[in-house]
Amino acid sequence: MSPTESRRGRVVLVTGGSRGIGLACARRFQSLGDTVAVTYRTAPPDGLAGEGPDDVDLFPVPCDVRVPEQVDAAFAAVEEAVGPVQVLVANAGVTKDALLLRMGEEAWHEVIDTDLSGVYRVVRRGLGAMVRAHRGRIVLVSSVVGFLGSPGQVNYGAAKAGLVGLARSLAREVGSRGITVNVVAPGVVDTDMIANLGEQRVEQLLAMVPLGRRATPAEVAGAVAFLASEDAAYITGAVLAVDGGLAMGL
Amino acid sequence: MSDATFDKFKACAVDVLQVPEDKVVPTARFGDDLDADSLDLVELVMALEEAFDVTVDEAELEGIETVGQAYELISAKL
Numbered sequence: 001m002s003p004t005e006s007r008r009g010r011v012v013l014v015t016g017g018s019r020g021i022g023l024a025c026a027r028r029f030q031s032l033g034d035t036v037a038v039t040y041r042t043a044p045p046d047g048l049a050g051e052g053p054d055d056v057d058l059f060p061v062p063c064d065v066r067v068p069e070q071v072d073a074a075f076a077a078v079e080e081a082v083g084p085v086q087v088l089v090a091n092a093g094v095t096k097d098a099l100l101l102r103m104g105e106e107a108w109h110e111v112i113d114t115d116l117s118g119v120y121r122v123v124r125r126g127l128g129a130m131v132r133a134h135r136g137r138i139v140l141v142s143s144v145v146g147f148l149g150s151p152g153q154v155n156y157g158a159a160k161a162g163l164v165g166l167a168r169s170l171a172r173e174v175g176s177r178g179i180t181v182n183v184v185a186p187g188v189v190d191t192d193m194i195a196n197l198g199e200q201r202v203e204q205l206l207a208m209v210p211l212g213r214r215a216t217p218a219e220v221a222g223a224v225a226f227l228a229s230e231d232a233a234y235i236t237g238a239v240l241a242v243d244g245g246l247a248m249g250l
Numbered sequence: 251m252s253d254a255t256f257d258k259f260k261a262c263a264v265d266v267l268q269v270p271e272d273k274v275v276p277t278a279r280f281g282d283d284l285d286a287d288s289l290d291l292v293e294l295v296m297a298l299e300e301a302f303d304v305t306v307d308e309a310e311l312e313g314i315e316t317v318g319q320a321y322e323l324i325s326a327k328l
Binding site: 132174177 | 287289293296
């Protein structure tokens with residue numbers, strides 16, 4: 001069967017799709033009838049190791065977004081199996097927190113390399129097919145930290161703020177091709193990343209959230225799916241906060 | 251100008267720029283005559299790089315405005 005015969009819906013690629021917000025996005029697109037590939041670095045999504053693209057379930061591909069060859073290989077695997085990526089969700093991200101005075105070069109570069117340069121790499125690799133197709137959806141997962149700041153997260157905040165400039169410049173480059181580029185900025189979401197902040201810091205943040213609770217990963221996925229949908233065809237270069245009001249006015 | 255090489259060049263331009271074959275002549279200007287924007291040109295360069303197995307630096311594209319100039323740039327690398 002040719003790639004296009006075997007797939008259903010759109011071809012969606014979610015980086016960092018093995019858990020947290022990425023996995024929730026993947027599941028959401030899947031429920032919309034799309035064919036969804038997820039990249040993972042540490043481990044494939046539970047129960048999905050080794051399953052191929054013919055499965056109606058998620059299609060896992062290994063990829064460390066810090067390595068250009070791995071990004072290329074991941075896209076090539078998806079293209080060969082199900083065709084070019086039509087919706088790209090750049091979600092893969094890491095934190096390596098320390099107060100700036102204690103933040104060495106390594107911690108700075110590791111986070112910038114994954115959270116900002118990694119997005120450059122996946123978007124650059126995926127964009128050509130969208131330009132040729134004269135359509136496409138790119139959604140970058142940022143963070144309210146890029147707007148509000150957060151002590152100990154100079155690296156992460158810089159990377160996440162950088163995504164907005166990336167998205168908006170790219171939106172101007174490819175708007176004429178019907179490709180939209182948008183940013184989702186989650187606040188306090190129930191994920192491993194937030195768990196690592198420690199209960200005390202989370203309580204502190206929640207005290208500033210008008211809605212008074214964390215988001216579920218699915219609530220972020222809903223915003224991502226919207227920006228990737230036909231309903232959002234006239235939205236590009238936008239930043240959509242999904243933060244319970246934490247950073248309202250950003 | 252080798253016919254076979256120019257035909258291959260022309261095929262790339264026709265495919266990427268979606269223009270009729272007879273408009274792809276050496277004097278044709280990408281912007282005015284072929285209605286190509288900067289993104290079209292990037293796409294064309296990428297297609298030419300692949301078709302001719304050459305690499306083109308951004309700096310080399312400076313001042314390239316016509317089909318003939320672009321053809322010379324590529325064919326000089328073969």
